[in-house]
Amino acid sequence: MFVDQVKVSFAAGGGGNGCLSFRREKYIPRGGPDGGRGGEGGSILLVSDSSVKSLAYFRFHPHIKARRGAHGEGGNRQGKKGENRVFQIPVGTIVREKDSDTVLHDFTAPNQEYLVAKGGMGGRGNASFASSVNQAPRRVDEGKPGEERDYVLELKLIADVGLVGFPNAGKSTLISVISAAKPVIADYPFTTLVPNLGVVDYDESRSFVVADIPGLIEGAHLGQGLGIRFLRHVERTKVLVHLVDISPYTQRDPVEDYRTVIRELEAFDPGLIKRPQILVANKTDLLGDETQRLQELESLAAREGLPFFPISALKRIGTKELVQAMARELKLVG
Numbered sequence: 001m002f003v004d005q006v007k008v009s010f011a012a013g014g015g016g017n018g019c020l021s022f023r024r025e026k027y028i029p030r031g032g033p034d035g036g037r038g039g040e041g042g043s044i045l046l047v048s049d050s051s052v053k054s055l056a057y058f059r060f061h062p063h064i065k066a067r068r069g070a071h072g073e074g075g076n077r078q079g080k081k082g083e084n085r086v087f088q089i090p091v092g093t094i095v096r097e098k099d100s101d102t103v104l105h106d107f108t109a110p111n112q113e114y115l116v117a118k119g120g121m122g123g124r125g126n127a128s129f130a131s132s133v134n135q136a137p138r139r140v141d142e143g144k145p146g147e148e149r150d151y152v153l154e155l156k157l158i159a160d161v162g163l164v165g166f167p168n169a170g171k172s173t174l175i176s177v178i179s180a181a182k183p184v185i186a187d188y189p190f191t192t193l194v195p196n197l198g199v200v201d202y203d204e205s206r207s208f209v210v211a212d213i214p215g216l217i218e219g220a221h222l223g224q225g226l227g228i229r230f231l232r233h234v235e236r237t238k239v240l241v242h243l244v245d246i247s248p249y250t251q252r253d254p255v256e257d258y259r260t261v262i263r264e265l266e267a268f269d270p271g272l273i274k275r276p277q278i279l280v281a282n283k284t285d286l287l288g289d290e291t292q293r294l295q296e297l298e299s300l301a302a303r304e305g306l307p308f309f310p311i312s313a314l315k316r317i318g319t320k321e322l323v324q325a326m327a328r329e330l331k332l333v334g
């Protein structure tokens with residue numbers, strides 16, 4: 001199950017209490033204080049791991065607790081520490097406090113660690129209060145409570161290029177041709193239900209990451225189709241590649257399709273449409289005589305000042321040139 005946003009409450013363990021105790025031994029009439037410190041409470045940590053793809057675990061475990069520290073004991077024994085709990089999360093996860101926009105942490109690479117709730121300190125036992133003027137202290141401290149915090153975890157994939165377009169436009173076909181990604185491809189809308197990432201090896205030393213997301217339709221921002229929530233996964237991309245199905249079989253106007261998708265992108269985040277964009281007319285192999293469809297889209301690209309590429313993802317026509325254009329927009333090549 002792909003889950004990209006969850007609310008989770010984290011409660012770290014409290015510290016154990018300090019112990020009140022005096023040494024009792026044969027032949028030692030008045031033993032000194034020997035109450036140990038309470039153990040520290042368990043903390044809760046998140047660690048980014050590239051093999052984890054979803055935040056689904058937290059959907060089923062929205063309340064995470066760590067254990068408290070054990071109380072101190074006589075004989076100066078410190079209480080056992082509450083065990084830390086460590087959770088693996090996907091790279092690209094952002095941590096925010098609930099009801100706040102402030103990002104507390106952004107896991108941009110694997111193996112980053114972030115402490116979400118710190119365990120409470122253990123209380124001091126009476127042994128630690130002994131002094132020359134008070135050799136039999138009866139004071140002990142209680143353990144401190146562990147931190148309790150409510151967070152929102154949000155996954156925003158980290159990719160260089162985002163593929164957008166109508167369902168069935170051929171986004172998944174394209175990513176399967178230019179990268180090693182193997183998404184499901186089929187002749188019906190909304191085949192892709194969760195975003196896919198693919199690594200494009202531009203040459204031996206340079207590569208970039210492309211994100212294929214579910215298709216958009218008119219009214220997506222109102223919840224039509226799969227909605228626009230998956231657009232969060234193109235928010236961090238530097239370049240958008242906008243695929244328009246040029247084939248006459250859609251019975252739609254390619255220019256209208258382009259405008260619809262732009263409107264939906266804008267409704268999600270007006271900043272998205274200001275990003276460098278490459279316009280792609282896909283399925284040119286199905287065009288036949290109806291070249292006017294292509295010309296109209298091409299003149300739109302010219303008017304908008306967009307790089308334009310007619311391709312057939314299926315037949316792999318024009319895809320190399322498109323990959324080069326992506327690399328140029330990403331400034332990987334001059």
Ligand SMILES: Nc1nc2c(ncn2[C@@H]2O[C@H](COP(=O)(O)OP(=O)(O)OP(=O)(O)O)[C@@H](O)[C@H]2O)c(=O)[nH]1
Pocket residue numbers: 165166167168169170171172173174184185186187188189190191192193213214215216282283284285286311312313314315
């Ligand atoms: N003839 C032809 N068919 C294509 C081309 N590209 C994709 N298709 C077909 O179009 C259909 C949809 O392709 P997908 O790659 O699944 O489309 P998508 O944009 O990922 O669709 P969603 O995941 O639903 O948003 C499949 O049947 C593909 O084989 C092309 O260049 N030419």
Ligand SMILES: [Mg+2]
Pocket residue numbers: 171172173183184185191192213214
């Ligand atoms: Mg798809």
